[in-house]
Amino acid sequence: MLQGLAPAIALVLTAPGFLGAADLPPHAGSPWHAGKVTKGLPEAAPFCLEGVLPANGSWHRRFGTDLDTGAVQISVRTSSDSAAARLTRSLERRVAACAGDWLREHPDGKASSKDYGTLPVEEGAHVYGVHTSVPESEPGVHLFGIGRDGSTVTVVQWGQMGDLSDAPVPAFKKTTTTAVNRLDP
Numbered sequence: 241m242l243q244g245l246a247p248a249i250a251l252v253l254t255a256p257g258f259l260g261a262a263d264l265p266p267h268a269g270s271p272w273h274a275g276k277v278t279k280g281l282p283e284a285a286p287f288c289l290e291g292v293l294p295a296n297g298s299w300h301r302r303f304g305t306d307l308d309t310g311a312v313q314i315s316v317r318t319s320s321d322s323a324a325a326r327l328t329r330s331l332e333r334r335v336a337a338c339a340g341d342w343l344r345e346h347p348d349g350k351a352s353s354k355d356y357g358t359l360p361v362e363e364g365a366h367v368y369g370v371h372t373s374v375p376e377s378e379p380g381v382h383l384f385g386i387g388r389d390g391s392t393v394t395v396v397q398w399g400q401m402g403d404l405s406d407a408p409v410p411a412f413k414k415t416t417t418t419a420v421n422r423l424d425p
Contacts, residue, residue, distance in 0.1 A: 255279070255299040256315045256392050257422030265398065265411035270306035277301045286312050286397040287382055288338035288370060292330055293395070294318075309400035313419060316393045324391045325363075331395055335368045335384045342372055349374040356409055361420045362389035367413055371403045381407050385416025389423040 261272035282300045303311040318324040339351035356367040365387025373379035382399040
């Protein structure tokens, strides 16, 4: 009986496959730099995803450029395919509601979002964009790729100054597809 549990335990203790710096949308002014794949959630939750991702079974990797563009990938090994599907739906709902939630907290600001659709990879992935701005500050744009392979879920969040027209959506869709394909549940 214990012998049958060994592969499941090893799976939980090892990180899923992650993106490399070269997998992110190219940045015109600077190359991407990748941090280490680290067990647990990042110290600060990604914009729009505060309180949604479980710490248990999580791994993350931060990315940055020499300028004001950054990204993070968080992957979670859940207990089952159905738990992964529930987590995926929860993440998608949170991102889809992000602009409206942000406006309630910042009534003097502006926010918009866009659903860039689904991607045909493993059990599926979805890409969203969110733009926010407040008076006398630079606007920000974020892209989110959320997908799963079996019982493993990943979310990639990319952000920089600008608006939705500045977002590299086709390249980010490729990034999201690569992220999901690397999960190896």
